[in-house]
Amino acid sequence: MELSVYLRNPYIAAGLAIIAVFLAFAALAEYIAPYSPVDSVAPPLQPPSPEHIMGTDNLGRDVFSRVVYGSRIVLAIVAMSIAFSGVVGSLLGLTSGYLGGLVDKVLSFVMDSLYAFPSLVLAIALSVALGPSPVNAAVAIAVVYIPTYFRMIRGQVLSVKNEGFIEQARVLGLPPSRILFKHIMPLVSGTLMVVFSMNSADAILTEAALSFIGLTVQPPTPDWGFDLYKGRGFILAGSWWLMAFPGLCITLLALGFALVSEGVSKITGAKLR
Amino acid sequence: MLRYIAVRGLLIIPSVLILYTLVFIILRILPGNPVLAALGTKNIPEEQLKAIMSELGLDKPLYVQYFEYLANFLRGDMGLSMVVRGRPIASDIADKLPATLELTVWSIAVSLAVGLGLGYIAARWGGRYFNAFTRLLGSTLFVVFIPALGLGLQLVFSSYLHLLPSGGRMSSVEGFRPITGIYTLDAILELNPKALLDALQHLVLPSLTLGLVISGPYIRLTLSNLEAVMGSKMVEAYRARGVRESRVVRHAFKHVLIPVVTYTGLQFALLMGGAVLTETTFNWPGIGTYLVDKVMYRDYTAIQAVILIFAVIVGVTSLVVDVVYALIDPRVRY
Amino acid sequence: MTTVLEVEDLWVKYFTLTGVVNAVSGVSFKLGRGEMLAVVGESGSGKSTLGYALLNMVPKPGRVVKGRVVLGDVDVLKLSPEELRRVRGSRISLVFQDPFTTLDPLRKIGDQFVEFLMEHGLDEASAYRTAREYTEAVGIPGRVLDSYPHQLSGGQKQRVAIAMAISLSPEVVVADEPTTALDVIVQRQIMDLIDEVKRKYKSSFILITHDLSLALERADTVMVMYGGYVMEMAGREEIAGRMLHPYTRALFESLPRLGQRTLPKSLPGNPPDLRNPPPGCVFHPRCPKATEECRRERPMLVEASRNHFVSCIHPG
Numbered sequence: 001m002e003l004s005v006y007l008r009n010p011y012i013a014a015g016l017a018i019i020a021v022f023l024a025f026a027a028l029a030e031y032i033a034p035y036s037p038v039d040s041v042a043p044p045l046q047p048p049s050p051e052h053i054m055g056t057d058n059l060g061r062d063v064f065s066r067v068v069y070g071s072r073i074v075l076a077i078v079a080m081s082i083a084f085s086g087v088v089g090s091l092l093g094l095t096s097g098y099l100g101g102l103v104d105k106v107l108s109f110v111m112d113s114l115y116a117f118p119s120l121v122l123a124i125a126l127s128v129a130l131g132p133s134p135v136n137a138a139v140a141i142a143v144v145y146i147p148t149y150f151r152m153i154r155g156q157v158l159s160v161k162n163e164g165f166i167e168q169a170r171v172l173g174l175p176p177s178r179i180l181f182k183h184i185m186p187l188v189s190g191t192l193m194v195v196f197s198m199n200s201a202d203a204i205l206t207e208a209a210l211s212f213i214g215l216t217v218q219p220p221t222p223d224w225g226f227d228l229y230k231g232r233g234f235i236l237a238g239s240w241w242l243m244a245f246p247g248l249c250i251t252l253l254a255l256g257f258a259l260v261s262e263g264v265s266k267i268t269g270a271k272l273r
Numbered sequence: 274m275l276r277y278i279a280v281r282g283l284l285i286i287p288s289v290l291i292l293y294t295l296v297f298i299i300l301r302i303l304p305g306n307p308v309l310a311a312l313g314t315k316n317i318p319e320e321q322l323k324a325i326m327s328e329l330g331l332d333k334p335l336y337v338q339y340f341e342y343l344a345n346f347l348r349g350d351m352g353l354s355m356v357v358r359g360r361p362i363a364s365d366i367a368d369k370l371p372a373t374l375e376l377t378v379w380s381i382a383v384s385l386a387v388g389l390g391l392g393y394i395a396a397r398w399g400g401r402y403f404n405a406f407t408r409l410l411g412s413t414l415f416v417v418f419i420p421a422l423g424l425g426l427q428l429v430f431s432s433y434l435h436l437l438p439s440g441g442r443m444s445s446v447e448g449f450r451p452i453t454g455i456y457t458l459d460a461i462l463e464l465n466p467k468a469l470l471d472a473l474q475h476l477v478l479p480s481l482t483l484g485l486v487i488s489g490p491y492i493r494l495t496l497s498n499l500e501a502v503m504g505s506k507m508v509e510a511y512r513a514r515g516v517r518e519s520r521v522v523r524h525a526f527k528h529v530l531i532p533v534v535t536y537t538g539l540q541f542a543l544l545m546g547g548a549v550l551t552e553t554t555f556n557w558p559g560i561g562t563y564l565v566d567k568v569m570y571r572d573y574t575a576i577q578a579v580i581l582i583f584a585v586i587v588g589v590t591s592l593v594v595d596v597v598y599a600l601i602d603p604r605v606r607y
Numbered sequence: 608m609t610t611v612l613e614v615e616d617l618w619v620k621y622f623t624l625t626g627v628v629n630a631v632s633g634v635s636f637k638l639g640r641g642e643m644l645a646v647v648g649e650s651g652s653g654k655s656t657l658g659y660a661l662l663n664m665v666p667k668p669g670r671v672v673k674g675r676v677v678l679g680d681v682d683v684l685k686l687s688p689e690e691l692r693r694v695r696g697s698r699i700s701l702v703f704q705d706p707f708t709t710l711d712p713l714r715k716i717g718d719q720f721v722e723f724l725m726e727h728g729l730d731e732a733s734a735y736r737t738a739r740e741y742t743e744a745v746g747i748p749g750r751v752l753d754s755y756p757h758q759l760s761g762g763q764k765q766r767v768a769i770a771m772a773i774s775l776s777p778e779v780v781v782a783d784e785p786t787t788a789l790d791v792i793v794q795r796q797i798m799d800l801i802d803e804v805k806r807k808y809k810s811s812f813i814l815i816t817h818d819l820s821l822a823l824e825r826a827d828t829v830m831v832m833y834g835g836y837v838m839e840m841a842g843r844e845e846i847a848g849r850m851l852h853p854y855t856r857a858l859f860e861s862l863p864r865l866g867q868r869t870l871p872k873s874l875p876g877n878p879p880d881l882r883n884p885p886p887g888c889v890f891h892p893r894c895p896k897a898t899e900e901c902r903r904e905r906p907m908l909v910e911a912s913r914n915h916f917v918s919c920i921h922p923g
């Protein structure tokens with residue numbers, strides 16, 4: 001399907017627009033943010049004003065600048081984890097689906113057990129075990145989402161495996177890897193897009209949750225969830241801007257991906273489960 | 274029917290084992306002495322360290338630890354906390370599990386109310402735009418970041434309006450002694466209205482937060498299923514027989530319950546994750562906060578125990594859902 | 608012969624997003640007591656819509672735009688929702704085509720039957736008795752009432768549907784393709800049952816079907832519909848003797864016959880687009896006898912001979 005069909009869909013357009021804004025934040029942070037995110041530049045706990053459109057935090061740092069730079073960490077962690085789980089999960093799904101038999105049965109059962117388990121709890125446990133750091137958080141999130149990709153790819157492989165032309169390829173003696181990549185993968189792309197975007201939305205929320213528990217970054221690194229965590233006491237005492245803006249960003253970015261997922265699934269008719 | 278339950282029940286065991294093994298491996302494989310990490314200091318004399326390790330059973334070979342812990346767990350002994358010396362983890366969990374259960378159940382209630390209610394309104398009286406909006410709401414409600422919503426509600430209702438407490442389960446109420454640990458239930462059992470009111474006041478914000486965020490799929494499910502059923506030949510037949518509309522809707526709803534119940538089971542995992550986050554936001558003393566607290570200290574044994582508990586809960590709820598499904602839909606039974 | 612149902616100049620349209628569909632155009636007929644009228648037509652002829660209209664149940668976005676449906680002394684189309692509810696099932700009932708989807712799979716048959724009867728005023732005890740009585744009258748054992756729909760066969764479910772449809776002794780029973788979803792042997796059984804009910808309880812039937820041979824076999828009066836209009840309407844003898852309308856003839860010739868050596872002739876062309884019906888006679892694009900006149904003028908339903916009506920410019 002051509003790109004223009006996708007881009008004309010209102011959900012996808014809106015979603016991509018939102019994502020683009022945050023990508024711009026991340027890529028061009030130095031140009032967009034008015035101040036440094038880690039230096040104290042003003043009196044602490046100032047409500048939004050013309051100089052500080054999102055106010056200042058308890059250490060006198062400009063919240064808007066922190067928000068802009070924060071998108072970097074968030075997007076970095078999410079991108080890393082999705083890439084990892086996408087690749088590993090897909091490969092495992094491909095092999096498992098193609099090989100079938102005992103291997104497939106065992107692997108599927110393991111993946112199903114993981115899939116059924118609350119992802120945040122598992123991510124927390126893994127993060128703790130590995131130690132709090134952005135990379136470890138990315139790994140933890142990645143592990144949690146491997147079953148998602150596994151199931152999806154395996155499902156597609158199974159439905160396609162016995163189609164006539166695959167049998168043909170096998171009869172002709174083409175090596176399995178060739179069959180897998182040249183013939184099976186292209187058919188999977190529709191579902192892949194839906195799952196990928198929905199997964200990104202999930203991952204953003206999981207990253208924010210891990211940050212809120214303090215398992216990702218260390219001060220003074222700017223991160224939305226982490227800022228919420230550090231600002232809790234002050235928020236409840238009345239500094240609402242410390243909660244509103246980072247919180248809004250988390251939700252908005254996740255919403256962007258969710259909208260894209262909605263739009264793609266409407267067009268391709270692909271379902272998530 | 275009983276055979277069905279038994280078979281399904283047995284399948285829970287391998288699932289739980291898989292998760293336990295995964296976490297066990299990850300926790301143990303890492304370098305560094307866990308006790309030192311837990312106590313956060315490097316200055317413990319050799320013999321004392323050895324003594325602590327032996328006390329906690331950490332000096333035995335790995336595979337022994339693996340099986341021993343499992344065996345003990347089944348007997349109810351979940352090990353000793355690494356941080357608070359001598360404190361059995363099982364009693365901590367026994368204290369906190371009911372709190373999480375209570376929060377979860379009330380949140381599901383909120384979700385069902387929102388989901389079924391909104392879905393019903395849209396199916397019965399909705400127009401094209403309202404329904405499209407409701408559907409979109411259903412698909413995207415989950416993106417609301419729970420701590421953000423929670424903090425926001427706390428700010429408004431607690432800090433500004435002083436209407437509701439901002440955290441915790443209960444302020445001290447005279448003469449209230451929890452029996453099951455589920456305060457709302459206990460308050461009713463003890464006929465203590467003040468306690469009930471207090472417990473409910475503390476429950477409102479957290480269950481509203483969690484309930485709203487997870488209600489999305491319920492909204493969608495109710496709307497599309499109700500629309501489908503109300504447009505079905507079965508409903509036409511009911512109307513052709515002259516059965517009044519209110520009864521027809523009631524019967525239609527039973528059909529909607531099936532996917533809703535199934536969904537609750539499937540998404541219980543998601544719910545637990547959200548519960549952890551909600552507990553952290555509201556200082557709700559459940560296993561979520563317990564886990565998070567232990568995170569700070571890297572209390573491996575406690576984390577292991579919590580994971581096992583979660584795995585069992587997920588397995589059991591999925592079983593319960595299947596049973597309830599079979600009760601509603603006679604086609605599964607016969 | 609007393610008239611139990613009189614339909615006068617009935618028009619039903621569907622107001623869809625892509626246009627207005629003229630489903631039923633100017634249909635009129637009278638139904639006598641104990642009489643069976645077969646409404647014959649292909650899909651899209653308007654026959655099912657007609658059936659729904661008789662109970663004022665045309666699904667959205669459809670609406671009856673003109674006409675009267677007079678059941679005894681009341682015009683069904685003018686009743687209030689509550690009056691309508693009371694009439695449906697008790698004075699005029701509808702048996703659906705697909706017995707698999709019209710019973711609630713989550714409830715016992717007996718519960719549904721009894722609820723229906725109680726909604727029409729019976730007390731619980733009488734309702735149970737009546738349900739049992741009619742279930743057995745249609746040839747299935749009473750204990751079926753304790754079963755769930757999925758435990759019954761298609762034929763049994765259809766019998767239950769018929770039992771419910773006659774249990775309050777309605778004046779008219781509308782059966783919309785009651786046997787289409789069933790296999791041939793069961794078809795015969797169900798039609799025999801309907802015959803018996805007709806005889807025993809003197810109820811009038813409207814049999815909606817696409818099967819002309821079934822209509823000729825069982826009905827007292829046959830009404831052929833096409834594109835929402837009535838093409839021909841006559842008593843069974845009259846129409847079997849002489850089919851005046853080219854469409855009726857074409858339908859008849861498309862039926863396979865024993866001993867026939869060649870394939871039955873099918874009608875060329877497609878059913879009309881009811882959002883944009885052809886001018887003049889709605890059948891003329893496919894009619895072998897069509898002339899210029901047929902395109903200009905719409906023929907009215909006129910009495911060609913005793914008990915034989917046709918709407919055609921070149922009948923016979």
